[in-house]
Amino acid sequence: xxxxxxxxxxxxxxxxxxxxxxxxxxxxxxxxxxxxxxxxxxxxxxxxxxxxxxxxxxxxxxxxxxxxxxxxxxxxxxxxxxxxxxxxxxxxxxxxxxxxxxxxxxxxxxxxxxxxxxxxxxxxxxxxxxxxxxxxxxxxxxxxxxxxxxxxxxxxxxxxxxxxxxxxxxxx
Amino acid sequence: xxxxxxxxxxxxxxxxxxxxxxxxxxxxxxxxxxxxxxxxxxxxxxxxxxxxxxxxxxxxxxxxxxxxxxxxxxxxxxxxxxxxxxxxxxxxxxxxxxxxxxxxxxxxxxxxxxxxxxxxxxxxxxxxxxxxxxxxxxxxxxxxxxxxxxxxxxxxxxxxxxxxxxxxxxxxxxxxxxxxxxxxxxxxxxxxxxx
Numbered sequence: 001x002x003x004x005x006x007x008x009x010x011x012x013x014x015x016x017x018x019x020x021x022x023x024x025x026x027x028x029x030x031x032x033x034x035x036x037x038x039x040x041x042x043x044x045x046x047x048x049x050x051x052x053x054x055x056x057x058x059x060x061x062x063x064x065x066x067x068x069x070x071x072x073x074x075x076x077x078x079x080x081x082x083x084x085x086x087x088x089x090x091x092x093x094x095x096x097x098x099x100x101x102x103x104x105x106x107x108x109x110x111x112x113x114x115x116x117x118x119x120x121x122x123x124x125x126x127x128x129x130x131x132x133x134x135x136x137x138x139x140x141x142x143x144x145x146x147x148x149x150x151x152x153x154x155x156x157x158x159x160x161x162x163x164x165x166x167x168x169x170x171x172x
Numbered sequence: 173x174x175x176x177x178x179x180x181x182x183x184x185x186x187x188x189x190x191x192x193x194x195x196x197x198x199x200x201x202x203x204x205x206x207x208x209x210x211x212x213x214x215x216x217x218x219x220x221x222x223x224x225x226x227x228x229x230x231x232x233x234x235x236x237x238x239x240x241x242x243x244x245x246x247x248x249x250x251x252x253x254x255x256x257x258x259x260x261x262x263x264x265x266x267x268x269x270x271x272x273x274x275x276x277x278x279x280x281x282x283x284x285x286x287x288x289x290x291x292x293x294x295x296x297x298x299x300x301x302x303x304x305x306x307x308x309x310x311x312x313x314x315x316x317x318x319x320x321x322x323x324x325x326x327x328x329x330x331x332x333x334x335x336x337x338x339x340x341x342x343x344x345x346x347x348x349x350x351x352x353x354x355x356x357x358x359x360x361x362x363x364x365x366x367x
Contacts, residue, residue: 008273016230033227038220041284042213050209055181057205061197062185094181102208104325112331121326121337125319126345130312131177133283135306138174140284141291144298148359149305150173156313156352163344171340 041140048139054130056095065090079158080165084109084116088123089161093130093154116166122164127157181274223281227266236262239269250310250353251303253294260289264307274316283311302360309356313349 020027059065069086076086088106092099103124110116131154138146189198230236240247247254247261254261263270263286270279287304294301320343326334 020229020233025232031225033185034225035221038224042217053209057201058185061201064270091280107329125341126313137287149364152355155355159347159351167340
């Protein structure tokens, strides 16, 4: 697993550059053109990034996460989620680093091989930071009207949480 | 919708901080996090340049074209109204492959590029298209072969077999992907008209 992780990025880079060389692409100059475009794109996502990071930071600092987890735990029970993983389910869609902190805490308090630890692990692997993705991608493309994106993405997230709990109970 | 989420989080934090007397922490968070966002962007910027540069090489050498054709039976069905050989679909294909292999750092820049290219190609004018929504749902459903970060954290926490969660993870993300795709298809007509 770790070997795969270590090899994946270098292999992808070498493959792309090597194949370019074989095909006679002027790899350095072409790379610079693309990199310049990447720079322009970065500036375009900054406003959305500031908005989201500040909002999430304020939310975390206010201590509202625990209250919200408590308030929503009946909904969690409906999905078969243990009370302990509710903060993770709430944090996961908004903040990758925030979810990581909550997840690490959960592993420490409940143990990685407990049912709760396993459900949390599967949740981490099976879902993504939805709002961050939406804000970044649409921020860069100047999309204001997101239409059905968020409801559809949240459907996937909620299904993912529900299935995480179910899959762990079925397979262990 | 992002309007409500953004405002909701800020209002909720304010009210809650006022009730629990954590206004000092809240104030500090608001100040430091704005700077934090710029730090985050700086680290992302290098990645954006690197992967956009590599993407350009892959395009010039015909590598993305081959990959796009390989996955076109899937992408054609998911992204209606996009040129199957266009820049948008090839960036989207690269992003999906990067996501699947767990190359998160590469996936984000490629995803941003894909949505920007879709915007250009479909002249979206500030309004999400069906293809964009579908693409974002595919990204957020997170189908990956090996969730490496999670596995690493499990190793650190002393798990007996850190990867014993793999079958459960595949099952959960597979079903959530299917639910996401179905939701994107079924919900799209409801937002057809301008509100």
